[in-house]
Amino acid sequence: MPAKRSRSIASQASAGRLLSCDGLVKSYGDGPPALGGVSFVMEAPQFTVLLGSSGSGKTTLLRAIAGLVPLDQGEIHVTGVALTRANLKTVRRRLGMVHQEFGLTDRLTAAQNVLAGAAPDLSWSRLLFQAYPTPLRQRACSLLAEVGLTEIQANRKARELSGGQRQRVGIARALIGQPQLFLADEPVANLDPQTASGILALLREAVTVHGVGVLCSLHQTDLACQYADRIIGLQGGRLVFDGPPADLSPAATAALFAGAGAAAVPTSTAA
């Protein structure tokens, strides 16, 4: 009973917040927890980077916010709405997600992939024949142009596009649902440095132009410092740094990535 009461208080407190995570805990099997009690709040639309090495819990955190990973403990509120089974679709409609491996349907064209992002607003019969209303089609085209694709590329199958172009399509797809919060799970991990900069610049534009808050996981400190308004450092499922890039000293960076291997492999002493 007290747990329920505190939950309602938390939802009141988080009413005006874009995202609030409160004591998130998640373990897979018997391994060390992927998330060991992570709490933070995103107030305004900012470019927030989750920085950490592989296995630090970045992906689990983002997937938990998207409702793809059930949590062991903790609460997530997106724009004041608690992420529960009943609210899942409501919360998801306020989110846009960009994936490490793009998550595009390879056999649909770039434009069809972008339009697929508007699926929750469309009737089943429209989806069945992929008959999208004209305003939506126009919006998809302007989004594609905005992320830097041409008309020819818009009609190419997703599998015929380069990695950078695919991620651009992914961003346009996430934007078409007019989300308030963007989740980007290592959006540039599979891209070369130059393409990566272009993609991160686009995500920054989502903040400045569309007023969307971005929560983006990265493992490259230099990129994080270049683009982020705020950096949240994760290590072994715990929040170890939170502040603007300027505060991230070399020593703090070293600490963030120190013993990355040791954290991922359970040692005999830990077992």
Added chain:
Amino acid sequence: MTEVEELRARKPEAWRLKPAFDARILLLSFLAFCGLALSAHRLELGRLFSDVGSFLLASAGLKDGSSIGDGMSGLVTGMFPIVVDERTPIEYVDDLEVRLVRPFAHLEQVATAETVLDPDTLEIVTRETAKTFLVEPWGYLGLVLLKMLETVEIAIWATLFAIAASLPLSILCARNYSPHILVYAAGRTFVSFLRSVPELISALFLVLAFGFGAIPGIVALAIHSTGFLAKFFAEDIESADVRPQEAIAVTGAGRLAVLRLAVIPQVLPSFTGLSLYILDRNVRMATVIGLVGAGGIGQELKGRFDMFQYDRVGTLLLVIFLTVLLLDFLAARIRRVLI
């Protein structure tokens, strides 16, 4: 020292790697060998090899006569030359006027010598009688081609029905899209049941239900193909890449939308390939189930075979062979265009 510590302490030179073949595989191979040997003994496989051997020796002229050669020679000599024309005594033709105006059709008088017992003199005499035949030079081939067309039509309809039935069934039978685990289990069981009934057997019963002709053939093939297609469609849906599905689900879309936008485009090429394979297979099976009276060229083949008209059987076999060849070629081309 625990086991883990012991493993950690071991030097790399002393590490034990898994062997490519272990005792379990050797034991299984040995058991399989024993089982096959026993089965070969039960099925008299020795006779197979001795028969084939003596047939090969006889073919090479090193041995006179073999059981296979004797069995087949009657059939093979009877098959050639194959029959393409139709000769009917005019007394059996009801619509002579209609059939005579068809291309190449003409009448032919043939004198036949008959040896009969004269009832008056009680002597055996040879009597000359003239018989008039209606000759249609391509008549039989035309009939066979019509029957073949009917067979292909049976296969096409059966495949269409099977696709239509298996699309919704496959969604119920796909673990990740089935509405409930019980629906999934029931669907899987039902589909296995459909697949477990051989067409030839179900056609046998369906002929009793629907009577001779194409309908029992279509139903029998459709039942079996539905079982096959639904199973493989469901497996395709289950093994489709989950990343696009998650990406669509995260927008807040429902399961049907995810299915439509992230699963169906992915599995469509595989669905098409499977459907074409089933069409190809149904054409071959449609010829077979004709044997039990379910329409098409098989019914004709069975009739001619039972009447020892091997020359006509030859025509039928040739047409079947050429059709299957043609379909193989066509299916390969369609597949290349669609996928």
